[in-house]
Amino acid sequence: MDKTKIKLGIAPIGWTNDDMPELGKENTFEQCVSEMALAGFTGSEVGGKYPRDIAVLKHKLAVRGIQICNAWTSTFFGDGKKDQTLKAFIEQMDFLHQMGAKVIGCSEQSGSIQGLNKPIFGHEKRIFSDKEWNLLAQGYNEIAGLAAEKGMKVCLHHHMGTAIQTAAEIDRYMAEVNDDVYLLFDTGHAYYSEGSQQAMLDILRKYVDRTVHVHLKDVRDERVAEVKQKKLSFLDGVKKGTFTVPGDGVIDFKPVFDILNQAHYHGWMVVEAEQDPAIANPFEYALKGRHYIKQYAGI
Ligand SMILES: O=C1C[C@@H](O)[C@H](O)[C@@H](O)C1=O
Numbered sequence: 001m002d003k004t005k006i007k008l009g010i011a012p013i014g015w016t017n018d019d020m021p022e023l024g025k026e027n028t029f030e031q032c033v034s035e036m037a038l039a040g041f042t043g044s045e046v047g048g049k050y051p052r053d054i055a056v057l058k059h060k061l062a063v064r065g066i067q068i069c070n071a072w073t074s075t076f077f078g079d080g081k082k083d084q085t086l087k088a089f090i091e092q093m094d095f096l097h098q099m100g101a102k103v104i105g106c107s108e109q110s111g112s113i114q115g116l117n118k119p120i121f122g123h124e125k126r127i128f129s130d131k132e133w134n135l136l137a138q139g140y141n142e143i144a145g146l147a148a149e150k151g152m153k154v155c156l157h158h159h160m161g162t163a164i165q166t167a168a169e170i171d172r173y174m175a176e177v178n179d180d181v182y183l184l185f186d187t188g189h190a191y192y193s194e195g196s197q198q199a200m201l202d203i204l205r206k207y208v209d210r211t212v213h214v215h216l217k218d219v220r221d222e223r224v225a226e227v228k229q230k231k232l233s234f235l236d237g238v239k240k241g242t243f244t245v246p247g248d249g250v251i252d253f254k255p256v257f258d259i260l261n262q263a264h265y266h267g268w269m270v271v272e273a274e275q276d277p278a279i280a281n282p283f284e285y286a287l288k289g290r291h292y293i294k295q296y297a298g299i
């Protein structure tokens with residue numbers, strides 16, 4: 001891949017998991033960003049332990065050669081919570097803009113079961129009605145317009161347990177929103193939802209030209225089988241090790257890199273591999289992911 005077009009980041013979720021802050025509570029912000037840099041990454045998303053003071057955060061990152069490239073941003077348009085969503089979105093957008101990020105990675109959380117104690121492969125996740133799709137599309141078109149005024153792009157993170165999880169739901173989302181609303185492609189969530197490398201690649205191939213941010217997450221097939229068999233929740237699956245860094249699970253990332261490369265993707269690829277840091281040392285796994293990317297993406 002082309003070093004001048006692709007930047008490599010890593011998410012702090014491997015050090016402390018904001019969805020379950022007891023996972024990695026002992027790891028400090030300074031340790032996290034120092035180890036990211038030491039492992040060879042130049043970017044990070046924003047974690048719950050990161051200072052929100054712009055000057056402080058900029059300084060602590062600059063001395064380590066790390067830039068902020070994105071932050072998780074929840075939306076609730078389907079539930080009709082437009083005002084609440086816009087307020088939080090604008091705050092987050094302004095923060096990311098000041099930090100120099102170019103994208104805002106959003107996740108539609110209306111009806112999401114990702115944080116609930118419900119089987120992730122059951123039938124309890126929300127299926128949007130036409131009215132909810134409409135509210136979602138209007139909302140995303142509006143926040144994309146706000147972002148464009150700042151020279152930024154809104155992308156949606158398809159995610160297990162949300163109304164935009166499956167390939168069909170991603171198709172519907174892409175069809176409903178305007179062309180200036182984008183996709184955050186997460187290899188792990190696409191594989192986990194669709195169950196195969198081929199189906200994961202099909203989504204990327206279809207929407208690579210609308211993809212403006214990428215999460216590189218690998219999956220352990222045997223853990224997914226256990227999640228299905230024992231009807232576990234998304235978070236219980238994470239604790240058991242559903243996800244890992246590229247090169248440590250079942251996904252072959254070479255075709256992922258090829259598709260991005262052939263489409264002249266430019267932007268960030270972010271290793272995001274939440275697992276229990278007491279079992280999977282975050283620095284050692286960051287290094288493992290970084291070596292794999294060097295070997296197979298050539299960057
Ligand atoms: O981008 C992400 C952020 C996390 O909070 C989430 O649960 C994870 O799985 C993910 O892909």
Ligand SMILES: [Co+2]
Nearest residue numbers: 157186215272
């Ligand atoms: Co992700």
